[in-house]
Amino acid sequence: MSGPDAFPVPFLLGMMRLHEEPALHDPARLADWIEARLDQGLDWFDHADIYGDRQGEALFGAALGARPGLAGRVKVVTKASIITPERDASPLRVKHYDSSPGHLEQAIDASLARLGVERLDHFLLHRPDPLMDAEATGRVLDDAIAAGKIGAAGVSNYLPEQWRRLQGAMHQRLVAHQLQLSLDHPAPLFDGSFDALLADGLAPMIWSPLGGGRVLQGPARPLLLRLADEHGVTPAGLALAWLRALPGRPVPVVGSLKAERLEALATDAGLALERPSWYALLEAARGHEVA
Secondary structure, rough: OOOOOOOOOOOOEEEOOOOOOOOOOOOHHHHHHHHHHOOOOOEEEEOOOOOOOOOOHHHHHHHHOOOOOOOOOOOEEEEEEOOOHOOOOOOOOOEEEEHHHHHHHHHHHHHHHOOOOEOOOOOOOOOOOOOOOHHHHHHHHHHHHOOOOOEEEEEEEEHHHHHHHHHHOOOOEEEEEEOOOEOOHHHHHHOOOHHHEEEOOOOEEEEEHHHHHHHOOOOHHHHHHHHHHOOEEEEEEEHHHHHHOOOOOOOEOOOOOOHEEEHHHHOOOOOOHHHHHHHHHHHHHHHHOOO
């Protein structure tokens, strides 16, 4: 699954802060929340094993277990390879990355168990590991796909030569790349990395599409407010539409858990943004016109 139709949704639902929302910790209440999102047509959920130190996946899995049939309706992305200091078994207690076959095999099985699903639709390597043995890592991803444990493999925060080294060691295609991109961080559009992922057939997922709120509070704010008012959308929705206008139809990962906000964003992100407005927002965000 790659290309512009890889994710036929306006955005993925980011589960990074699920563990911080006590109101959704009850399995039945979270199951209601998930089912409401599915009814909206939002069926992709983005996880990582480090979110809440595994708690995010566990909460989600408990909700799926509480509502028969729900697991078959969701599509799950999860990520692994980051070892936090608390999880480092060595005396050094150091944050590091682990792309070794043993760790990835264990991470895939553990995520499947916590989430309570039969397959991880997408499994991504969360950060590039300078110590990666590409052949060994590629083999474990190929084997997980062949075994039906993951539907497809991808990467996150990789540079082109990093994902190409891994791809060169694999039989299956890497299908997605999750990268940071927003009006607050447009660098990938100008350093060649965004063009490279499109050229290599990777579907772009976007983390921090609102720059942690900086997009809405930064230099582009006055224009965002004016154009949002003119188009009858929210400023946040306009910022998502700016991303969705790019080739490859990037799919943002939205971290909000508020039902009303998600409903508005699902509509607003579909706005067809005209080219002058797109460039005007870019200019406002960067503080200078294009060359």
